[in-house]
Amino acid sequence: MSSVATQQLETGAKGFVKDWESDKQTFHVPWGKAMMWIFLLSDTFIFSCFLVGYMNVRMSTRVEWPPVSEIFSLSMGGAPIPLLLIAIMTFVLITSSGTMAMAVNMGYRRDRAKTAALMFITAAFGAIFVGMQAFEWSKLIIEEGIRPWGNDFGAPQFGSFFFMITGFHGIHVSIGVIYLAVVALKVLRGDYEKKGYEIVEITGLYWHFVDLVWVFIFAFFYLW
Amino acid sequence: MAEGQEHPLSVYFWIWGLLFIISAFSYAVDYFQFQGMLRWSLILIFMFLKAGLIVAIFMHMVWERMALAMAIIGPPVVLLFLIGLMAIEGDYTESTRLEYFGADAGVYAEPHSLAASEEHH
Numbered sequence: 001m002s003s004v005a006t007q008q009l010e011t012g013a014k015g016f017v018k019d020w021e022s023d024k025q026t027f028h029v030p031w032g033k034a035m036m037w038i039f040l041l042s043d044t045f046i047f048s049c050f051l052v053g054y055m056n057v058r059m060s061t062r063v064e065w066p067p068v069s070e071i072f073s074l075s076m077g078g079a080p081i082p083l084l085l086i087a088i089m090t091f092v093l094i095t096s097s098g099t100m101a102m103a104v105n106m107g108y109r110r111d112r113a114k115t116a117a118l119m120f121i122t123a124a125f126g127a128i129f130v131g132m133q134a135f136e137w138s139k140l141i142i143e144e145g146i147r148p149w150g151n152d153f154g155a156p157q158f159g160s161f162f163f164m165i166t167g168f169h170g171i172h173v174s175i176g177v178i179y180l181a182v183v184a185l186k187v188l189r190g191d192y193e194k195k196g197y198e199i200v201e202i203t204g205l206y207w208h209f210v211d212l213v214w215v216f217i218f219a220f221f222y223l224w
Numbered sequence: 225m226a227e228g229q230e231h232p233l234s235v236y237f238w239i240w241g242l243l244f245i246i247s248a249f250s251y252a253v254d255y256f257q258f259q260g261m262l263r264w265s266l267i268l269i270f271m272f273l274k275a276g277l278i279v280a281i282f283m284h285m286v287w288e289r290m291a292l293a294m295a296i297i298g299p300p301v302v303l304l305f306l307i308g309l310m311a312i313e314g315d316y317t318e319s320t321r322l323e324y325f326g327a328d329a330g331v332y333a334e335p336h337s338l339a340a341s342e343e344h345h
Contacts, residue, residue, distance in 0.1 A: 027292050037296050048303050052310050059314030062321050069254055087251045094247060098240035101282050108230040198228050201284075208282045212275055219271035223254050223263075 030198045033205070040209045043172075047213050050168065051220055054161045058224070066153035068222055071144060072136070086222050089132050090214065096125030097211040100180075100204045107200035112187055115200060119184035122207060126177040133170045137163075162221070169217060172210050179203060229284040239281045246270050246277075 010018050027034040058065060073080035103118035140146045140162070148163050150156040183203045186192065192199055250270040253263055280286045285293055 027295070028289055029292060034292065037292065041296055041299060044300055045303070048300070048306070052303075052306055055307070056310040056314040056317075059311060060317035060321065062318065062325065069257075083251065083254050087247075090247050090251070091244065094240070094243045097243070097278065097282055098236065101236040101240070102233065105230065105233055105236070108228045196228070201228055205283055208278055211282075212278045215271055215274045215278065219250065219267050223250065223267045 030202075032202050033198060036202045036205050040205065043209065043213075047165075047168070047216070050161075050165050051216060054165065054220065057157045057161065058155075061155045061157065063155040065155050066151060066158045068224070071140070071146075071153065072222060083222060085132060085136055086218065089129055089136075090218055092125050092129050092132070093211050093214050096122045096129070097208055099125065100207045104201045104204045107187070107192075107197035110193075110197065112190065115197070116184040116188040119180050119187065119200070119203070123177045123180040123184070126173050126180065126207075126210075130170055130173050130177070133166065133173075137166075165217060165221060169210070169213055172213070176207050176210050179206060229287055231284075231287070235281060239277050243274055243277060246274050250274075 009015055069082040070080075072086050073082045074084040075081065076084070099118050100122045103115050103122060106115040106118060145152060146159045146162070148160040151159050180203060183199055187197075187200065247270075250267060253266045253270070258266060279297075285297070
């Protein structure tokens with residue numbers, strides 16, 4: 001770039017913004033979508049670090065890992081059914097993913113009422129998921145006496161990994177519920193009539209990612 | 225600005241149903257207490273199927289341009305190295321523990337007494 005062109009560029013904070021809004025576009029998608037994908041990519045690495053740490057500890061411990069299938073069992077009047085609560089939580093999250101996908105579709109059809117309704121339903125499923133997680137945590141903490149530093153069933157690391165991984169995921173779901181509610185309200189108000197409804201798809205990306213992470217947690221933490 | 229991702233609703237319903245079925249299968253792996261290699265391969269197959277369907281269809285990755293797909297799918301591949309290295313490290317740590325503490329895990333740390341002496345009461 002010539003010095004003349006450099007001199008014409010704005011400096012300071014304004015220049016900073018100008019540089020980033022350069023026309024040399026790589027991703028032919030709305031910038032908000034590209035940024036959401038990059039955020040999700042970084043989040044992937046955070047969750048991966050947790051899960052890889054968990055794998056490393058679980059491979060190296062000489063103490064038996066607690067019987068996960070029994071700890072997370074739930075009895076409905078009769079004999080305890082293994083992993084029942086977790087299975088229900090999984091189905092709740094998948095259902096919410098489905099309603100979210102439909103909300104994206106309704107958004108592009110510019111059906112504001114249906115889009116907002118489907119987003120609120122998605123948020124409600126998310127809230128149910130968090131509620132069930134709270135129930136699960138209190139059961140583990142109060143009834144089973146599981147602590148981040150030890151428990152009566154086996155390897156003491158079980159608690160720290162359980163609370164950290166599911167807690168971090170639960171926070172993601174909680175933030176997602178708020179995010180969904182805010183965007184749904186703005187959809188309802190007609191804020192996106194001019195800008196277009198990509199925002200619903202972007203919000204959807206975040207929500208599907210939360211479901212995606214749960215797929216891995218379910219496989220590695222609950223089924224292993 | 226590029227057009228948004230709009231696809232027939234039937235696609236989503238199909239994937240939705242598939243995700244339900246695969247989830248039921250992976251739950252069945254635990255319910256029927258499959259063990260060993262069979263358990264592991266089933267868990268991983270169902271996991272990757274579900275993850276793939278979510279990313280490809282719900283997150284619309286199959287319809288995105290390659291520039292975006294590669295930028296997002298590519299970097300996590302490096303994680304395989306991290307997983308591999310940490311698996312080797314975990315194995316090594318276990319082997320040193322075997323060497324110094326002996327084959328009987330209960331000798332140096334009985335789960336119950338460990339938890340009890342450190343925290344409870």
